[in-house]
Amino acid sequence: MGCNIAEEDFSTIIFEDENTPLSKLNPAVKKALQELRCKVEDAILGNYILGWSAKTCDCCMRDHHHANSQEHGITLWGVPLLPSKGHEGTDIVFMKFLRAREYKVYEAFEMLQNTLKWRKEFDMDGILDETFEPGLENVGYIDGTDKEGRPLLYVVYNPLRDINLFLKLLQNKEKKDQFLRWRVQQVEKGIEKLSFKNGGVDSVITILDMKYWPTGPAEIRRSVRKLLFSIYPDHYPEIIFRMVFLNVPIWSYALFNVFSKVLSQRAKSKLVITRPHKSAKTLLKYIAPENLPVQYGGLKREDDDAFLPEDQVSELVIRGGVAYSIEIAIAKPGEIVVWDVTVVGWDVSYREEFVPDNDCLDIISIQTETKMEANARSSFYIREPGKILLTIHNGTFKKKKVLYRFKIKPMVNPNLHNLRVGGLCPSISENNNTSEDFDC
Structure with a gap:
């Protein structure tokens, strides 16, 4: 036999x-x-x-x-x-x-x-249908895919700063075990989206934001360590394509070094540990900017009506000590322009202007020059032909990658009285960071 x-x-x-x-x-x-x-x-x-x-x-x-x-x-x-x-x-x-x-x-x-x-001892049958403590859905969730179509599983520890949620999870041993079961459920939900076909997607990417990694009671930390260094490597082989750790505290590097000794070389190759200033650069290796949330250096916003995932994103590289302007030319009045700009690693200055084609008209400052520390989303209503200038000044010695996209759409109601000539559209601009759709 x-x-x-x-x-x-x-x-x-x-x-x-x-x-x-x-x-x-x-x-x-x-x-x-x-x-x-x-x-x-x-x-x-x-x-x-x-x-x-x-x-x-x-x-x-x-x-x-x-x-x-x-x-x-x-x-x-x-x-x-x-x-x-x-x-x-x-x-x-x-x-x-x-x-x-x-x-x-x-x-x-x-x-x-x-x-x-x-899986039999852990009672995996029906785990996908189990419900857990309200609030945990903000700690872990699936959001989008990487460049190859792999599901992205996010774990964000910030909600655990809510002492009420924290205490509910620690009331008794059963509750403590529920946190571990919930984390396993998140992985199983990601696996549900896999195909296991030749040429298909058969792995996921897990992103763990360690910025508010709990330093109080040890039960949750023990659950996380069990997942990372036991359950994942022993029972989910090659299911985790990469496990990316963001905002890792300095003190935790020693912890990783200790526990990684029990992992195989291949399992350790799945771990990607990055400091805050390199988070966007690391994630963008795997994730397209339109699928990466703005809080991590991408262009994706929740409930975004201005852009679709398929809208084209352009990129350019600005050398150190150089200022560069992105031009958006608009020949037809009565249109709204909306744009997204992000710079990998930040540490640049940024301004926005409208330059009319008519030399007799003044240049309009949309955003005065300021240090760029987050994704910029703005919009502008065009009353005369001209161009939008988005100027990035790289005052560092390192090259900076800029990611941007824009869209031009006719104004739905051009007779609105609260629009100034060449002005921002009030109903879609919020501190120069548009969060609504174009339809004023």
Whole structure:
């Protein structure tokens, strides 16, 4: 019973591209995958996929395998694990366990067994339907995708500063366990959005904002450590494509160094730790600016009626010591222009002006020059042809990347009396940061 395939040295292919199609796998990896398929098939049909026991140790005869049909429907993340069922996601799931164990077949099989046993002990059935303490939805949520379509799972500790929510989570042991279950539920919700198909999306990105990492009672911190250094690496192999830590306190670096010693080199490669001034630069490696929230240096706003995700974002690089103006030319009066500008790393000055084509008219200052510390969203109603100038002055010695987009739309009601010539549209401008739609 089973397959006998010789073990090979996989040290040179441990970090093989995770997106490699199954048809193009290294021959040695194909052998490892085939052997794992055989092991899992035998274990499921033999009714010992969850481990050996006195009841299962005599289940090695093939004729007896089919008497255990109730085990044949065993799945993980919605994917059938019995290879003979022919589901295209089965091999993709197996490859995750193989990569996590450096293509060592027995260790990958043991990891799969342990994961299935943990899910049974953790009572994962129905976890997606469980409800938790009100307020936790602001601590963790799914919002958008990265450049490759991976779901983005955000965890923000700021809401835990609410002492009432904090105390509710710590009332008793059951409540404390609920925080851990809630965090696991967030990952499972992200997995629901995965496809497990060749060329499909089969991993997520987790973003943890550590700015208000709780320093009080230790129960929540213990839950987080258990997730990061036990549950995730042991039971969600290769499901977390990257785990990005933002606003990491200096004192926590030592903590990461201690706990990372228990992780494999591959698991550690998933962790990305960044300081506040580099958060936007790091996140923009993975996430398009239109999908990254403004608080993290992107252009995405909640309930944004001005721009759509598909609206084009342009970028430019400004050298140190240079001022550069973005020009938005408008030839037709009676239109509204709205724009977004953000600078990766900030530390620049910024101003906004309208320059009429008619030299007899004065230049209108929309935003006086000021230090740029956040995303700029403004709008302007055009009464005569001209151009908007958005000027960024990079007074540092480093190059700065600028991301911007704009949209021009006809005015719905040009007869409004509260608009001055060439003025801001009051109903869509709030301190020069537009948050409403164009329709004044």
